[in-house]
Amino acid sequence: MIHSTFERLSEEKKDRILQAARAEFIHNPYEKTSINRILTEAGIPKGSFYQYFDDKSDLFSLCINAVYRKLIDERKKNGEPLLESGMLRMKRLGFEKGYQLFSKELNEYLSEEDFALFENMLHAPHHIRTFVQMNAASALIAPVISEELKSDKSVRKDIDYDYYAYLLSLTEVIPVDYGTRKELPMEEFYFLGYKYMRSIYDSILR
Amino acid sequence: MIHSTFERLSEEKKDRILQAARAEFIHNPYEKTSINRILTEAGIPKGSFYQYFDDKSDLFSLCINAVYRKLIDERKKNGEPLLESGMLRMKRLGFEKGYQLFSKELNEYLSEEDFALFENMLHAPHHIRTFVQMNAASALIAPVISEELKSDKSVRKDIDYDYYAYLLSLTEVIPVDYGTRKELPMEEFYFLGYKYMRSIYDSILR
DNA sequence: TCGCAAATGTGACTTTAGTCATATTATATT
DNA sequence: AATATAATATGACTAAAGTCACATTTGCGA
Numbered sequence: 001m002i003h004s005t006f007e008r009l010s011e012e013k014k015d016r017i018l019q020a021a022r023a024e025f026i027h028n029p030y031e032k033t034s035i036n037r038i039l040t041e042a043g044i045p046k047g048s049f050y051q052y053f054d055d056k057s058d059l060f061s062l063c064i065n066a067v068y069r070k071l072i073d074e075r076k077k078n079g080e081p082l083l084e085s086g087m088l089r090m091k092r093l094g095f096e097k098g099y100q101l102f103s104k105e106l107n108e109y110l111s112e113e114d115f116a117l118f119e120n121m122l123h124a125p126h127h128i129r130t131f132v133q134m135n136a137a138s139a140l141i142a143p144v145i146s147e148e149l150k151s152d153k154s155v156r157k158d159i160d161y162d163y164y165a166y167l168l169s170l171t172e173v174i175p176v177d178y179g180t181r182k183e184l185p186m187e188e189f190y191f192l193g194y195k196y197m198r199s200i201y202d203s204i205l206r
Numbered sequence: 207m208i209h210s211t212f213e214r215l216s217e218e219k220k221d222r223i224l225q226a227a228r229a230e231f232i233h234n235p236y237e238k239t240s241i242n243r244i245l246t247e248a249g250i251p252k253g254s255f256y257q258y259f260d261d262k263s264d265l266f267s268l269c270i271n272a273v274y275r276k277l278i279d280e281r282k283k284n285g286e287p288l289l290e291s292g293m294l295r296m297k298r299l300g301f302e303k304g305y306q307l308f309s310k311e312l313n314e315y316l317s318e319e320d321f322a323l324f325e326n327m328l329h330a331p332h333h334i335r336t337f338v339q340m341n342a343a344s345a346l347i348a349p350v351i352s353e354e355l356k357s358d359k360s361v362r363k364d365i366d367y368d369y370y371a372y373l374l375s376l377t378e379v380i381p382v383d384y385g386t387r388k389e390l391p392m393e394e395f396y397f398l399g400y401k402y403m404r405s406i407y408d409s410i411l412r
Numbered sequence: 413t414c415g416c417a418a419a420t421g422t423g424a425c426t427t428t429a430g431t432c433a434t435a436t437t438a439t440a441t442t
Numbered sequence: 443a444a445t446a447t448a449a450t451a452t453g454a455c456t457a458a459a460g461t462c463a464c465a466t467t468t469g470c471g472a
Contacts, residue, residue, distance in 0.1 A: 001332070005420075031430095036458065045422045050460065057333055126207070127263055130340070131333030138387055163398060166384050167405070178372050181344055192369060195409075199373070203405035211450075237460095242428060251452045256430065 002062065006052035016042045017052075018066065021059045026116045030060065030124035057128055061135050064121055067114045068136045072144060074109045082144045087171050087193035095187055130177060137169035145169055149204070159204050171197045208268065212258035222248045223258075224272065227265045232322045236266065236330035263334055267341050270327055273320045274342045278350060280315045288350045293377050293399035301393060336383060343375035351375055355410070365410050377403045 006014065020042035024033045035056055039049055053059060075082060090098035110118075121129055146165035149155050175192035178184075184192075212220065226248035230239045241262055245255055259265060281288055296304035316324075327335055352371035355361050381398035384390075390398075 008420095034458065035460095046424095046460080047422050047462080048420080051420070054331065055459085125260065127333045127337030130336060134336070134383065138384070160401070162388075163384060163401065164405075167380070167402065170380070174373070174376070177340065178344070178369060182368075195366070195369065196373065199370075199406050199409035202408040203401075214450095240428065241430095252430080252454095253432080253452050254450080257450070261429085 001054055002058050003052055003054075009052070013044075017044060017059075018062060022063045022066075022113075022117065025060055025063050025120055026113050029120055030128060033060075035059070057131055060121075060124070060128065061132050063117060064132050065136050065140060067110065067117060068140050070114075071106075071109055072140055076144070081148055082141060083148050083168065087175075087190055087197055090190040091194040095190060098190075126177075126180065130173065133173045133176075134170065137173055138166055142166045142169040154206055155204055156206050164200060164204050167200050168197065171200075207260055208264050209258055209260075215258070219250075223250060223265075224268060228269045228272075228319075228323065231266055231269050231326055232319050235326055236334060239266075241265070263337055266327075266330070266334065267338050269323060270338050271342050271346060273316065273323060274346050276320070277312075277315055278346055282350070287354055288347060289354050289374065293381075293396055293403055296396040297400040301396060304396075332386065336379065339379045339382075340376065343379055344372055348372045348375040360412055361410055362412050370406060370410050373406050374403065377406075 006017075009017075017038075020038045023041070024038045033056065035049060036046075038059065039046060072082065089101065092098070093101065106115075121132060124132070142162070142165045145168050146161045149159075149161050149165055149168075171193050174196055175189045178192060179186075179189040212223075215223075223244075226244045229247070230244045239262065241255060242252075244265065245252060278288065295307065298304070299307065312321075327338060330338070348368070348371045351374050352367045355365075355367050355371055355374075377399050380402055381395045384398060385392075385395045
């Protein structure tokens with residue numbers, strides 16, 4: 001967990017840490033990254049690190065969340081709902097077309113460095129990847145979906161919006177976890193994701 | 207991930223490792239446990255460890271899975287279905303009664319040491335706990351649920367049993383993750399678990 | 413503005429994880 | 443049985459994580 005001591009830091013210092021961490025996580029696979037190096041680069045003493053964070057995964061989460069936040073903000077700015085992204089559209093348009101659109105958008109929104117960072121997340125140890133993705137889902141994606149559910153006429157009014165938004169935010173995490181364990185090809189993940197999403201919707205649609 | 211090299215080891219050696227790890231994880235909170243100590247205790251050289259496992263979380267998973275396996279086997283032996291355990295029954299009988307029954311069963315099946323181990327799992331870093339629980343769910347619990355779904359007349363025949371069994375196996379993991387993040391009291395977890403289970407069932411019941 | 417307490421900063425130090433070159437043992441091939 | 447080849451075992455070594463006692467700064471009531 002990222003401690004409140006970190007949040008209280010000056011923007012300048014927070015950014016110095018983020019940038020140093022980002023560079024490290026972009027250029028190395030997760031297991032090869034070093035807290036020591038990041039701290040030297042950012043000019044932060046070792047002791048301080050453990051006042052701000054629990055461990056390396058927090059630092060990684062910080063970097064990944066920054067990219068997710070960018071993605072979300074862009075979609076919002078363009079008036080595109082978040083729920084429509086990823087899985088659901090993939091199913092609606094078919095895998096090929098949906099994936100093309102998805103890639104196109106990512107290319108618009110994300111830099112090459114962002115892609116490298118995401119790539120490293122995909123190859124990080126299973127528990128780190130799951131942690132980081134669930135983190136982003138719950139902290140960034142779920143709140144947006146919750147709002148979308150509230151203003152969606154086809155959704156029941158008596159449900160716990162936050163909880164179902166959280167469940168929906170896992171639409172990428174859960175199938176990927178399952179698919180990875182079963183060693184399924186990437187393409188199948190999306191259909192699993194759709195099934196998962198479908199099962200949540202079955203409970204909350206009027 | 208636990209490598210196949212470990213599986214190939216003699217039962218004697220595997221058990222020596224399991225017992226040494228178990229003792230370490232029972233007597234220390236996760237962060238205070240040491241691979242080095244476990245290996246010294248088990249008489250296994252450092253280099254061998256990394257031929258069998260990726261890291262400490264594998265060793266922890268090994269210990270936790272052994273207890274889950276015991277629980278599952280006991281329920282099977284007594285002819286009690288797995289799906290009825292935990293959340294669902296909690297909802298059917300009400301929290302108080304359901305929890306009493308749950309505790310009673312656990313007390314029958316598990317030793318004090320098993321409890322200590324589980325306790326340490328509950329307080330392990332978030333990503334370790336999630337990893338270990340999802341692991342057990344997917345490797346041990348899901349296969350049993352899959353069989354139960356297949357022989358359940360009220361379940362549709364055209365579904366992907368394994369996948370929905372996997373989703374149902376997460377009925378304890380998902381609500382606990384959400385509840386922990388939101389800092390909800392333990393009791394609420396069970397109602398969230400029921401909602402989660404409900405939403406999956408809505409999709410697979412005839 | 414002084415003095416005190418709480419919060420934050422600091423880096424030498426200890427312990428732990430993880431690597432790798434080499435040794436040993438098992439398995440297959442003729 | 444002799445030889446080649448692959449699989450496993452080993453522990454000294456390197457690099458990393460994590461700790462802690464002490465220093466410095468900040469906030470705040472008198």
